Amino acid sequence: MASTSVSRIVPATPEKVWALVGGFDALPDWLPYIPESVASEGGRVRSLKNPEGEVIVERLVDFNETERHYSYAILQAPFPVDGYVSTIRVHAVPGRPDAAEVQWSGRFNPKGATEQQVVDLFTGIYADGLDALNATLAG
Structure with missing residues (x-):
């Protein structure tokens, strides 16, 4: 199994960042290459479209509001993988109340x-x- 991880410090409080990214169906609010997301199964599945019209279907597999993270699995996508599970986490940055680390x-x-x-x-x-x-x- 392969893996990768990217993190970045962003200019907002962890609460503000989580309010933007923490909604499983919120990718179009901040991710330009996902202009469309349609929720189903009570919000636990999202069907995404990229600008080329390709469909990506993902299922929420873990969600923790208190610790500000969620994980999802790909059910259908044009990517050369299987067994894909991804996690988005928002952390406080010690000594920087105006910033958050997103992983x-x-x-x-x-x-x-x-x-x-x-x-x-x-x-x-x-x-x-x-x-x-x-x-x-x-912005």
């Missing part, structure tokens, strides 16, 4: 691609996503 991590089995190709793919997706989150919060 986006995932583990997965490459399928039809090398481990390095898949690690690079998701490292890029997470880094681009956290850059977009930072821009949303700074």
Whole structure:
């Protein structure tokens, strides 16, 4: 199983960041490459579309409001992986009440691609996503 993780310090309190990213169906609010999300099964499944119209279906598998993190599994996607589970976490930054650390991590089995190709793919997706989150919060 392969894995990757990206983190970034963003210019907002952990509470404000979690209010933006903590909703499982909230990706379009801060992630430009996911312009559409439709919730189903009581909000536990989200069907996403990217700008190319590709569909990604994900299921919420863990959610912790108090500790500000959730995990999800991919049910359907155009990615060369299976067994994908990802987690988004928001942490306080000691001594910086106006900032938060956001960590986006995932583990997965490459399928039809090398481990390095898949690690690079998701490292890029997470880094681009956290850059977009930072821009949303700074704007």
